[in-house]
Amino acid sequence: MRLKQMAIIIGVLYGIMAILPVFVGDTRFIMNILVMCLIWAVVASCWDLIMGFAGIFSFGQVAFFVMGAYCSGILAIEHGVPPVFAIPLAGVFTGAMGVLVGLPCLRLAGPYVALVTFGVHMALQPVLRGKIGLAMGSGGSVGLLTIPPVNIFGYTFSSANMVPTFYLTLLLSLACVLVIMFVIKSYWGVAFLALKDSPDFAMSLGISAFKYKLMVFALTSFLTGIIGAYYGHFYGVLSFRMLDLDLFSILMVMMLVGGLGHFPGAVFGAFIVVAGSEMMAPLGAYRAVVMGALVVILVLVLPNGVMGLFTGKQDRAEAG
Amino acid sequence: MLALKNVTKKFGELIAVNDLSFTVEQGQIFGIAGPNGAGKSTVYNLITGFYPYEGEIVFNGKNLSGMPPYKIARAGIARTFQIPQIFPSLTVDTSLNVGSRFGSGTGLDPAHVDKIIEFLELSEDRFTKTNKLNLMGKKKLMIGAALATKPGILMLDEPMAGSNAREIKALMDLILRINQEMGLTIIIIEHFMKVLTELTQELLIIESGSMICCDSPEKATRDPKVIESYIGDAYAENN
Amino acid sequence: MAAETIPVGVPIPMTGWAAGSGADYFKGIKMAIDEINGAGGLLDKQIEIIRFDSKGFEPEVVMQAADYLCGQKKVASIHAGWAGWGQDVRAYGKYDAPFFADDGSQAAVNIFKEDPAKYYNIYQTTDVGVEQAKSMFRALMALPYKYPNKKVVIINTDDSWGIEVGDTLNKSFKEKGWKVAKRETVPYGTNEWGILLSQIRRIKPAIIHIEIPSGQENITFIKQFLKKPSNSIISLGWGITPREVVDALGKSADGIVGEMPSGLPGPKAPNEKGQAWVDKFISLYKHQVPAGAWIAYTAVKAWANAVVQVGDAYDFKKVNAYLSKNGYEGEMGSIKWDKDNVLRAQAGAPVVHYQVQNGELAPIFTDPPLTPYKGSTFIKPPWIK
Amino acid sequence: MLKITNLNAWYGEAQVLKQVNVSVDQGDVVVMLGPNGHGKTTLLKAICGLVEKTDGDIVYQGSSINGLATEKLVNMGVAYIAENRELFPYMTVLENLKLGAYAKAARPYEKENLEKIFELFPRLKERRSQMASTMSGGEAKMLAVARGLMSNAQFLCIDEPSLGLQPSLRMELFSTISEINRQGKTIFLVEQNIPHISDLADKIYVMEEGRISFEGSSEDALGNEHLKEIFLGM
Amino acid sequence: MFSEDTILLFYEITDVIIAGLSTGSVYALMAVGMTLVYGVTKAFNFAYGDFFNMGGYLAWMIMFGLGLEFGGYPLVMILVLPILFIVGYALEKLLVAPLRKREDWENKVMMMTLGLALFLTSLYMVVFGVRMKSLPPILEGTLEVGQLVFAYQDIMIFVMSISSILALGWVLNNTRVGLAVRAVAQNPVGATIVGIPKEKIFATTFAISTVMVGFGGILLSQKWFINPNSGGIIMVKAWVVTALGGMGSIRGGLFAAFIIGMLEAFVGWFFGMSYSMIALFGLLLATLVFRPQGLMGKGE
Ligand SMILES: Nc1ncnc2c1ncn2[C@@H]1O[C@H](COP(=O)(O)OP(=O)(O)OP(=O)(O)O)[C@@H](O)[C@H]1O
Ligand SMILES: Nc1ncnc2c1ncn2[C@@H]1O[C@H](COP(=O)(O)OP(=O)(O)OP(=O)(O)O)[C@@H](O)[C@H]1O
Ligand SMILES: [Mg+2]
Numbered sequence A: 001m002r003l004k005q006m007a008i009i010i011g012v013l014y015g016i017m018a019i020l021p022v023f024v025g026d027t028r029f030i031m032n033i034l035v036m037c038l039i040w041a042v043v044a045s046c047w048d049l050i051m052g053f054a055g056i057f058s059f060g061q062v063a064f065f066v067m068g069a070y071c072s073g074i075l076a077i078e079h080g081v082p083p084v085f086a087i088p089l090a091g092v093f094t095g096a097m098g099v100l101v102g103l104p105c106l107r108l109a110g111p112y113v114a115l116v117t118f119g120v121h122m123a124l125q126p127v128l129r130g131k132i133g134l135a136m137g138s139g140g141s142v143g144l145l146t147i148p149p150v151n152i153f154g155y156t157f158s159s160a161n162m163v164p165t166f167y168l169t170l171l172l173s174l175a176c177v178l179v180i181m182f183v184i185k186s187y188w189g190v191a192f193l194a195l196k197d198s199p200d201f202a203m204s205l206g207i208s209a210f211k212y213k214l215m216v217f218a219l220t221s222f223l224t225g226i227i228g229a230y231y232g233h234f235y236g237v238l239s240f241r242m243l244d245l246d247l248f249s250i251l252m253v254m255m256l257v258g259g260l261g262h263f264p265g266a267v268f269g270a271f272i273v274v275a276g277s278e279m280m281a282p283l284g285a286y287r288a289v290v291m292g293a294l295v296v297i298l299v300l301v302l303p304n305g306v307m308g309l310f311t312g313k314q315d316r317a318e319a320g
Numbered sequence B: 001m002l003a004l005k006n007v008t009k010k011f012g013e014l015i016a017v018n019d020l021s022f023t024v025e026q027g028q029i030f031g032i033a034g035p036n037g038a039g040k041s042t043v044y045n046l047i048t049g050f051y052p053y054e055g056e057i058v059f060n061g062k063n064l065s066g067m068p069p070y071k072i073a074r075a076g077i078a079r080t081f082q083i084p085q086i087f088p089s090l091t092v093d094t095s096l097n098v099g100s101r102f103g104s105g106t107g108l109d110p111a112h113v114d115k116i117i118e119f120l121e122l123s124e125d126r127f128t129k130t131n132k133l134n135l136m137g138k139k140k141l142m143i144g145a146a147l148a149t150k151p152g153i154l155m156l157d158e159p160m161a162g163s164n165a166r167e168i169k170a171l172m173d174l175i176l177r178i179n180q181e182m183g184l185t186i187i188i189i190e191h192f193m194k195v196l197t198e199l200t201q202e203l204l205i206i207e208s209g210s211m212i213c214c215d216s217p218e219k220a221t222r223d224p225k226v227i228e229s230y231i232g233d234a235y236a237e238n239n
Numbered sequence C: 001m002a003a004e005t006i007p008v009g010v011p012i013p014m015t016g017w018a019a020g021s022g023a024d025y026f027k028g029i030k031m032a033i034d035e036i037n038g039a040g041g042l043l044d045k046q047i048e049i050i051r052f053d054s055k056g057f058e059p060e061v062v063m064q065a066a067d068y069l070c071g072q073k074k075v076a077s078i079h080a081g082w083a084g085w086g087q088d089v090r091a092y093g094k095y096d097a098p099f100f101a102d103d104g105s106q107a108a109v110n111i112f113k114e115d116p117a118k119y120y121n122i123y124q125t126t127d128v129g130v131e132q133a134k135s136m137f138r139a140l141m142a143l144p145y146k147y148p149n150k151k152v153v154i155i156n157t158d159d160s161w162g163i164e165v166g167d168t169l170n171k172s173f174k175e176k177g178w179k180v181a182k183r184e185t186v187p188y189g190t191n192e193w194g195i196l197l198s199q200i201r202r203i204k205p206a207i208i209h210i211e212i213p214s215g216q217e218n219i220t221f222i223k224q225f226l227k228k229p230s231n232s233i234i235s236l237g238w239g240i241t242p243r244e245v246v247d248a249l250g251k252s253a254d255g256i257v258g259e260m261p262s263g264l265p266g267p268k269a270p271n272e273k274g275q276a277w278v279d280k281f282i283s284l285y286k287h288q289v290p291a292g293a294w295i296a297y298t299a300v301k302a303w304a305n306a307v308v309q310v311g312d313a314y315d316f317k318k319v320n321a322y323l324s325k326n327g328y329e330g331e332m333g334s335i336k337w338d339k340d341n342v343l344r345a346q347a348g349a350p351v352v353h354y355q356v357q358n359g360e361l362a363p364i365f366t367d368p369p370l371t372p373y374k375g376s377t378f379i380k381p382p383w384i385k
Numbered sequence D: 001m002l003k004i005t006n007l008n009a010w011y012g013e014a015q016v017l018k019q020v021n022v023s024v025d026q027g028d029v030v031v032m033l034g035p036n037g038h039g040k041t042t043l044l045k046a047i048c049g050l051v052e053k054t055d056g057d058i059v060y061q062g063s064s065i066n067g068l069a070t071e072k073l074v075n076m077g078v079a080y081i082a083e084n085r086e087l088f089p090y091m092t093v094l095e096n097l098k099l100g101a102y103a104k105a106a107r108p109y110e111k112e113n114l115e116k117i118f119e120l121f122p123r124l125k126e127r128r129s130q131m132a133s134t135m136s137g138g139e140a141k142m143l144a145v146a147r148g149l150m151s152n153a154q155f156l157c158i159d160e161p162s163l164g165l166q167p168s169l170r171m172e173l174f175s176t177i178s179e180i181n182r183q184g185k186t187i188f189l190v191e192q193n194i195p196h197i198s199d200l201a202d203k204i205y206v207m208e209e210g211r212i213s214f215e216g217s218s219e220d221a222l223g224n225e226h227l228k229e230i231f232l233g234m
Numbered sequence E: 001m002f003s004e005d006t007i008l009l010f011y012e013i014t015d016v017i018i019a020g021l022s023t024g025s026v027y028a029l030m031a032v033g034m035t036l037v038y039g040v041t042k043a044f045n046f047a048y049g050d051f052f053n054m055g056g057y058l059a060w061m062i063m064f065g066l067g068l069e070f071g072g073y074p075l076v077m078i079l080v081l082p083i084l085f086i087v088g089y090a091l092e093k094l095l096v097a098p099l100r101k102r103e104d105w106e107n108k109v110m111m112m113t114l115g116l117a118l119f120l121t122s123l124y125m126v127v128f129g130v131r132m133k134s135l136p137p138i139l140e141g142t143l144e145v146g147q148l149v150f151a152y153q154d155i156m157i158f159v160m161s162i163s164s165i166l167a168l169g170w171v172l173n174n175t176r177v178g179l180a181v182r183a184v185a186q187n188p189v190g191a192t193i194v195g196i197p198k199e200k201i202f203a204t205t206f207a208i209s210t211v212m213v214g215f216g217g218i219l220l221s222q223k224w225f226i227n228p229n230s231g232g233i234i235m236v237k238a239w240v241v242t243a244l245g246g247m248g249s250i251r252g253g254l255f256a257a258f259i260i261g262m263l264e265a266f267v268g269w270f271f272g273m274s275y276s277m278i279a280l281f282g283l284l285l286a287t288l289v290f291r292p293q294g295l296m297g298k299g300e
C-alpha cells in the first residue's frame, strides 16, 4: 500500500472517531469504549510493526504495556512526578527494556523469540506481585489504586470530563500510529521486508539486521510503554491481572482481524474488535465462544484481515 | 585491491578452504573455478563476512576480518548468490533502492539507480514484484542491487548456470561492460570454460579448498592437474 | 415498558479464572431476585438482572462494567460478589447506586476511607482478611483437640487475600508462642506439592494452614498429603468453600477444617428461618450452600428492603442512608455495616467454621463471639494417629 | 507413453503455458530447449501435478493424469528431478537417497540402485552422513539427480540436471542418462547445454513464450541455423 | 555414622529429586504431542492445551456423563483415543489444510489456533460448567521405601510418559513412516516428489499428536482435575519444554522436561515455589543465548 493510501485510511478512521463524541459525548460508557479503541489501536499497531513487518515474533507487547503503565504509575505515586513527565519517562524505560529483551532475541529463530519475549510476559507477573515489585512500589497483588490523572496546565484529563480526555487520547493515539506509519513507509520498513525475505541478500546489500531489529524493539516497546502509561493515568488503577492470557489473545485477534502485516489494518482491527466485543456483551459466557469461532472463520475466509478486502486483488495475484 | 592471506575455514572435520592466498588487482576480471565442493562459494562467504575464519582478508588496505556482512558491503564489496536470492515482496525498483540506500554509504541515489536500470535493461520490469521474474531476471536483479551499492568489486557466483548459448553471450557482454564502462573489478565463479577463458584475465583453480594453480586462463585450463580433477578429458577435447 | 422494571447490575466473572466463584454468588443473587419478583416485585415492579462479564477484573473491564451498568443501564443497585480489591471502589464510587462487593480486602477499605463521602454507596459484605484470619486462629485454638506440639506451617497464595491472611496468622501464632516452622507463598496453579510435603513430614507440624482461594490447589494438596499424612490438623481457611473441594475429595476430605465469611451454616441452620433458607437453596441448586451465596442473597434483600422503606429505588441518597443506618434483618438476625461500610463479622452474619464430615461441610463454630455450633462434634481427622 | 494436448497452465492470473502439445514415445530421450523463463520447468511441473491451475489433457500410458496428486504419479513410475533440487535440508545425504526409493516399486531395488549411484557420484558416498543443507551447489544438484534415479521410475522428467556441475561431471552425467535410457527408461529432459545433442536426443522440442516453437529430430534441429545459434552454440 | 541431621537432609534431597522426576514426567507428557506437531507443521498450535483438556473431558464424559464408570480406564482409552484421532484428523483437514496452501501459512495457522483455543476454552466452560472436574485415580495406593513415598499414580504417569515419548521417538527415527513424517516436515514439495502422500501425513501427524496430547490430558486429569481455563498455561509449559529441548527434537523434549522438573523442584525447595517461574525463564534464556536452537535442536 502506498503512503498516501495509508494516510487516507488512517485519516478516515480517526476522522470518524473524532466526530463521534458529537453524538455520544454524554454517554460515558460509549466514550469509554472509544478510548479503549484508541489505546488498543496503538498496541496492536506496534505489535503489527514488530511482528507483521519486522517479522520478529515478539510476544512481549502486553508486558511492555504493563511495564509502561506501572512505571509511570509508580513514578507518579511514589515520587510525585507529574504524569506529563512520567509518561515519557515510562516510554524511555520500556524502550530500554525493549532493547534489553531484544538483544538476546536477535540470534534466535521465530518460535524461540516468541518464547523468550513471552517469558518476559510470564515472569513480569510474579515480579510485580512479589517482594521485588513491592519494594519498587508496585503495590504487590493489590496493584496501584491511586494513580493521578494527566494534568496539563492545571487542566485535569480524567474520566470525569470525558470529551476533552477523549480528544487527548485521540491525539496521542494518532501521533503513535502516524509514527508507525512513517516507519513502515520509510526505508526502515523496507529494510524489515528485505530482512524477512532474504536475510543473506539483505545483509550483502549493507543492511544491518542487528541494528534494525534492535531499533524496532526499542521503538515498539517505547510507544507501547507510552500508551500503557497513559492507560494507567486514565483509569487511575492498575492490576497485574492484565497479564492474564485474555488481553493477550484479544490483542492478537485485533491484529488478525485487521490483517497481520497489513497496516493500518491493526488500527481497524482494534476498532472492530473492541466495538464488536462490547456489542456481543449480552451473549455473556457465549461471547467468548462466538469470538473464538469468528476468529477461526475469519482466518479461513479473510486471510489478510479486513485490510485484505481493500488490497485483496493485489495480494491474491501476488500469492499465486 | 583484494587479498586473501593464508585463509582457512573448517566445518567440523571438513576443511573447506585450506590456507588459501591470492590477490585480485584493480580493474581485473578474476575467475575462480574448481570441482564441485571445492570451496568456491565458501570463499565468497568468507570475504563477505558470513562465517568466521582463520587468516586475513584485506580490501583496499582495510582488514575485513571480523567485520559483519553489512559493513563489508558498505566497504565496497558486492556479491551475488549461487542460488538466486531476491526479495519476493519488493519490486525491482525497491530492491535496487535498498542496495543504494543501505549499501552505498552515501544514501539513496536515484540517478544511479536509474542508470543501473537502464544499463541492465530492466526498465520494463521496474515496478514488478521480483518473485515474478524468471531466472534471468532474478540474476540481473541481484547484479543490479549489488551495483546499486556502488561497490569497488563485484563478486558473481555461477551467473551463467542454467542459461543457453545466447543468454550466456549476453551475460558475458554485460559483465564485460560492467567491468569496462563502470570500471568495476569483478570476481566470477563459473563452470563454463568458455566464459572463463574469454572473460577473465587471471584464473584461480582450487580443489578441496587448496589452490591448484593461479594463472592466465589459457595456461590454467591446460594444466593437466586441472584437466584431470576438474575439466575432464572429454570436455577438454570438446572445446 | 422499560420503566416497568427495575434494573439491577450483576458484574460477575462468567469467563476466566474467577468464573467458578462468580457462579456461586450469582446463585444467591438470582434466588433473592426471583423471590422478590415472585412475590409481586419491588414497589410493584419486576427486577431485571443485567449481567456483565467482569472477566478477570482487568482495570478497564471493571471501569467499563461500572459505566455500562450505572451510566448506561441506570441500574438501581449493583451486586458484584468478589470484585477486584479496590478498583471497584473507584469505579462505582463515581456513581450513587448502592454497590455490594465481597472484596474482603483491607486495600478496598483503605480506598473507602480516603473519601467516605464520595464512596458512601460502596458496601463490603464480608469482613476483611485480617479479621477473618484472626477468627480462623481463634477457631483453631478452640478446637477440642490437644496439639502434640506448637509448630505450624502456613501456606498462602501470592495475592492480596492470601498474603493478608498469611501475615495475620503468622503474627497470631507467634504471639501465642507457636513456631511458624515454614511459611510458603505459592503461585496460583501450583499442583505439585511433593517437596513441601516432604518438608512437612519432617517438620511434623501440629497445624498446616493453607490459604488459597481457589479449588484446584487445595484439592491437589490434600490428595497428595493423604498419600502419607503427618499428624497435623489441616486448615484450609476460605479454600474449603469452593464446591469442588468437597465434591472432588468426598469423604477423603473428612477432618479438614476451614471457614466461610458472612455465612449461614448449613445443612443444619441455627434457626428455623435460616433452615428454611438453606432447604430452599438446596432444593433449588441440588448442593450445599457455597461461600458468598447467602450474603449475596442477603445483600439483595437488604437493598430491596431499603428501597421499600424509602419508596423509591432511584433516590440513592435516601436508600444509602437507610442501608447504612439500619442494615437489615436477615435470616440470622440483624446485620449492620460499620462506619467504613464494612459488614464486620457479627452474629447476624458470622464467620462460620466448618469441618468436613461424611464428605460435607459441617459447622463447628460461629464467630463472633466464637461459640461452638449447636450440636457440633469435632472429629479427630482420621489420618491423625 | 506420454501425450500432452492443448495444455494451458497459470500461476495466479498469469498464463505461462499456452496450448502446448508434446508427445514422448516409450524408450525415447526427448529434450526440451528454450530460453530462460519461457515455461519449460512449468511444463514438467504440470506433468507431475505440481502446478495448481492447468487445463488440457495429459495422458500417461493410456490414462489421464492431469490433476493427479504427485505422489500417485510416483507410484505409476514417473519421477521428477526438480531444477531447484527440493532436497530434505536437515537430513543426511543417505536419508535423502533412501527417501528417493520411497515408492513401493522402488523399494526392492534400493540397495542395488544406491551402489550404482555411489559409483556415479563418489562424492555422495564420501559425504553420505553430511546434512543436505550444507552441501555445495553442485553437490546438492548431484544429490537431487541421484535421489531421482533411486526411484527406479520408467519415465524420468529431468529439469536441468547439469546446473552447476563441474565440466567433467557434466559429460559423465549425459552418458549416464544415455545409459539409463538404453536400459529401457523413457526420459524427458529439459536442458540448455548438451554437448553432442544428436547422440542423446531422439526428439527435440523448443519452447518459447509458453508455446512449442519447434518440434523435430535432433538432425532437424541441427539443420536449423537459427536454433543452432541460440541453443546449441556451446 | 551420619548425624541425624545429615540423614534428614539426605531424605529431603531424595524427596526433591523424586518430586523433580515426577514433575518432569508430567511435563514430558505435556510436551510430546507438541514436539511432534511442531516438528511437522512448523506452526505453533495455541489450542494445544485445549486438546489436552479435551482428553480429560472426553474421559470424564465417558465415565460420568454416560455413566460408563464400570469400564474403568481401559474402556476410556478404547473409546477416547480413537475419538481424539478422528477429531485431530478432521480438524487438520477442515481448518489447517486449507491454510497450508496460502502464503505465510505458519502465521495463519497460529492465528487460527488462537481462535480455536478461545473457542474451545469457552465451549468447555459453557458445556461442562466453569467448575473443575476430576477423575478417579488410575491406580490407588502408595509404595513406601523407608521414609520415601511413591504414589502408584505417579509411577504410572512416569512410566507412561517415558514410554510414549520413547515410542514416538523410535517410530520417527526408525520406521519408514517416521522418515516420511520428517521429510514432509522439511520439504513438503520434495516429499511429494519422492511419492510421500503429504496431505495424509500432515493430517495423520496432527491426529497422532492430538491423541498424544489427549492421552496426556487423561493421565494428568486423574492426578489433578480438568479445568476449562488451564489450556493456556499448559500450552505455555509444553512450549517451554519443547523449546528448551529444541523444537521438533523428541529426545531433547524428554531431557528438557526432566531438567525443568528438577529445576522447579530445587528452586522451590531452596528459594520457595513462587520463584520457579522466574528461574524457569532464566534457564531458558541462558540456554538459548548459548544454544539458539535449544538443547538438541538441529537449527534451521
Ligand atoms: N511460482 C511462480 N509464481 C509466479 N510465476 C512463476 C512462478 N514460477 C515461474 N513463474 C513464471 O513463469 C514463467 C515460466 O517459468 P519456468 O520456470 O517454467 O521457465 P523455464 O523455461 O523453466 O526457465 P529457466 O530456464 O529459467 O528454468 C516465468 O516467467 C516465471 O517468471
Ligand atoms: N555449513 C557447512 N557445513 C558443513 N559443510 C559445508 C558447509 N558449507 C559448505 N560445506 C562444504 O564445504 C565444501 C565447499 O563448499 P562450497 O559451497 O564452497 O563449494 P563450491 O566450490 O562452491 O562448489 P559448487 O561448484 O558445487 O558450488 C563442500 O564440500 C560443502 O559440502
Ligand atoms: Mg558454489
Ligand SMILES: [Mg+2]
Residues within 6 Å of the ligand: D037, D040, D041, D042, D083, D159
Ligand atoms: Mg526451468
